[in-house]
Amino acid sequence: MPSARRLAHEFLHRRGLTTIFGNPGSNELPFLAELPDDFRYVLGLHEGAVVGMADGYAQATGRPVLVNLHAAAGSGNAMGALTNAVYSRSPLVLTAGQQVRAAIGMEAMLANVDATQLMRPLAVWSGEPSCAEDVPRSLAQAVFEAELHRGPSYLSVPYDDWGAELDANASITLDRSVSRGLAPNEAQLDELAKSVAAAKNPALVLGGDLDATGLFDRAVALAEHLGLPTWVAPSPHRLPFPNRHPLFRGVLPAGIAPVSDALTGHDIVLVLGAPVFRYHQYVPGAYLPEGTRLVQVTDDVGAAARAPMGEALVADPAPVIEALLARVPARTSPSGFTANPEPKAGTTALHPEQVFAALRETQLDDTRYVVESTSTNSAWWRQLDLRREGSYFFPAAGGLGFGLPAAVGVALGSPDRPVVGVIGDGSANYGITALWTAAHYRVPVTFVILRNGVYGALQWFGELLGTPDVPGTEIPGLDFTAIAAGYGVSATTVTDLDHLHTELKTIPDGPRLIQVDTEPTSPE
Structure with missing residues (x-):
C-alpha cells in the first residue's frame, strides 16, 4: 500500500506543483524524504524571503506554488510576507510540519498549537488532517482552495502521518479536479454595454488583476475601442496598461478626496479587476464626484462586498471586456505613445x-x-x-x-x-x-x-x-x-x-x- 508521502508527491506532480520553496526544520523532513527527481527544492534562509520568492514565482507563472514552512515558528516568520501574497491574490499552498500526534496536546517542543488558527485571517483556508488517512484529501483541498480563491492556503501535517500506509480510497484523490466559472449573464452584459454606450464622458479604471490573469492586451484593446481615458487603480501591485499610452492618465492617488477629484466630470466610471479603492493616506472627502456612477467588475467577492460605493458585478472581467468590445460602438482614439520627459538631475547624488x-x-x-x-x-x-x-x-x-x-x-x-x-x-x-x-x-x-x-x-x-x-x-x-x-x-x-x-x-x-x-x- 502507498504511503501518505508517496500519494502527496504524486498528487503534487499531477498538478504541476513540482517547485517547492522552503526552509525546513525537523518536522518537515519526513515530507521531503524521497522527493522525486523531477521536483525542484528552492532553499531560502528565512521564511519571509521564502514566501516572497514564492509570491514572485506564482505571479510570474500564474500557477499555484508549494511553500514548506517549519511549524509555528517558521509560519510566524512568514506572516509579514504573506500579507503581500493575500493582496496580490497569489495562490500559495503553504504546508507546515507538525509534531507527532501524540505530542501535540502536551505542547511538546515544536508543536503547532491550534495550527488551523495560526494563519487566519490571512489564509483563505487553513486545515490539519484529522488522521493520516485524511492527508491526501487535505492536501488536495489546500491546493484547490488556493486556486479557487486565488490566495494562500495553509496545511499543518503531523510528521508521523507521512509514513503511514493508506488504502485504495486515499488514491482516489489523485484523479480529482476542480474548476471555477464566473460568467455574467446576457442581461447583465446588455445592461452594462448600454450604460457605457449612452455615457457622455465615460472613464476606465484598471486593476492589477487584469495583468495577473492575462488580460493586459485585451484591456488595451477595450480602452482603444472605446477611446476611454484610463487610470490604474490606487496602490497597484501590477501594471494593467501601458504607462506611455496616450489614453493613460496615471495611477490614481491613494486618498479619498484626490480620487474623487481625478474622476470629476465623468458620468460613468468602469472599474475592472480592482478593489474600489485601496486607499493609503487618509484624505477625507466625497467618495465620488456629484453625478458620477461607478460600476465595478471583479471576481473577488470580498472586494465587491466591502466597497463603500458604486455598483458591483461579481464576474470574471474577461467576458465583460469581450462583450463591451462586441456590443459598444467604437469611438475615436488617439494613436502613438507619449514622449518621456527629461529626467530631473540631482545635485549631490543621482536623482x-x-x-x-x-x-x-x-x-x-x-x-x-x-x-x-x-x-x-x-x-x-x-x-x-x-x-x-x-x-x-x-x-x-x-x-x-x-x-x-x-x-x-x-x-x-x-x-x-x-x-x-x-x-x-x-x-x-x-x-x-x-x-x-x-x-x-x-x-x-x-x-x-x-x-x-x-x-x-x-x-x-x-x-x-x-x-x-x-x-x-x-x-x-x-x-x-x-x-x-x-x-x-x-x-x-x-x-x-x-x-x-x-x-x-x-x-x-x-x-x-x-x-x-x-x-x-x-x-x-
Whole structure:
C-alpha cells in the first residue's frame, strides 16, 4: 500500500506543483524524504524571503506554488510576507510540519498549537488532517482552495502521518479536479454595454488583476475601442496598461478626496479587476464626484462586498471586456505613445529619475521589474515606458521585504525574460537573505539598490502627518556591495551616469547587484 508521502508527491506532480520553496526544520523532513527527481527544492534562509520568492514565482507563472514552512515558528516568520501574497491574490499552498500526534496536546517542543488558527485571517483556508488517512484529501483541498480563491492556503501535517500506509480510497484523490466559472449573464452584459454606450464622458479604471490573469492586451484593446481615458487603480501591485499610452492618465492617488477629484466630470466610471479603492493616506472627502456612477467588475467577492460605493458585478472581467468590445460602438482614439520627459538631475547624488531613465534606455522592452522603492513612485512613473504584460511587480500590501525575494522568484518563474529588482536601501534589509538563494542557484537577476540613507517614504509621511521630528528615519552606513559579496553575489557601486549605463548594458549570467547613491525624494 502507498504511503501518505508517496500519494502527496504524486498528487503534487499531477498538478504541476513540482517547485517547492522552503526552509525546513525537523518536522518537515519526513515530507521531503524521497522527493522525486523531477521536483525542484528552492532553499531560502528565512521564511519571509521564502514566501516572497514564492509570491514572485506564482505571479510570474500564474500557477499555484508549494511553500514548506517549519511549524509555528517558521509560519510566524512568514506572516509579514504573506500579507503581500493575500493582496496580490497569489495562490500559495503553504504546508507546515507538525509534531507527532501524540505530542501535540502536551505542547511538546515544536508543536503547532491550534495550527488551523495560526494563519487566519490571512489564509483563505487553513486545515490539519484529522488522521493520516485524511492527508491526501487535505492536501488536495489546500491546493484547490488556493486556486479557487486565488490566495494562500495553509496545511499543518503531523510528521508521523507521512509514513503511514493508506488504502485504495486515499488514491482516489489523485484523479480529482476542480474548476471555477464566473460568467455574467446576457442581461447583465446588455445592461452594462448600454450604460457605457449612452455615457457622455465615460472613464476606465484598471486593476492589477487584469495583468495577473492575462488580460493586459485585451484591456488595451477595450480602452482603444472605446477611446476611454484610463487610470490604474490606487496602490497597484501590477501594471494593467501601458504607462506611455496616450489614453493613460496615471495611477490614481491613494486618498479619498484626490480620487474623487481625478474622476470629476465623468458620468460613468468602469472599474475592472480592482478593489474600489485601496486607499493609503487618509484624505477625507466625497467618495465620488456629484453625478458620477461607478460600476465595478471583479471576481473577488470580498472586494465587491466591502466597497463603500458604486455598483458591483461579481464576474470574471474577461467576458465583460469581450462583450463591451462586441456590443459598444467604437469611438475615436488617439494613436502613438507619449514622449518621456527629461529626467530631473540631482545635485549631490543621482536623482532617481536619472536611474530610471538609464534603465529605460538600456534594458530590453520585455524586462520584468520588481519594484520596492516606495519613496520614488512619482519618479518611476515619469521615466519608465512599460508596454508589455507582466512588466511590473510591487508589494501588494506594502509589506517591506518583498522586493529582493520576489525578484528571485520572478526570475525563476520566467527564465525567458530579463528581471531587474529596483529596491530602496531601507526595503532591501528586510529580505536580504534572498541574495544567497540568487547566488546559490545562479539566478540571472539584476538588483539595483537605491541608497539614500533614509526611510524616504516615512519622512514624507512625517511631513504629511505633521510629525517631522520623529526618530528612526535615517539609516546611514550601509554598504550593499560588501553584504552582497558575503552572500556570493557580484556587486559594484556607481556614482555617475556613464558608469551606470555601462553596468546596466552588461548582460548577467547570474545575479549581480548595482548600488547607486541617490538623492532622497518623496512618493509624490
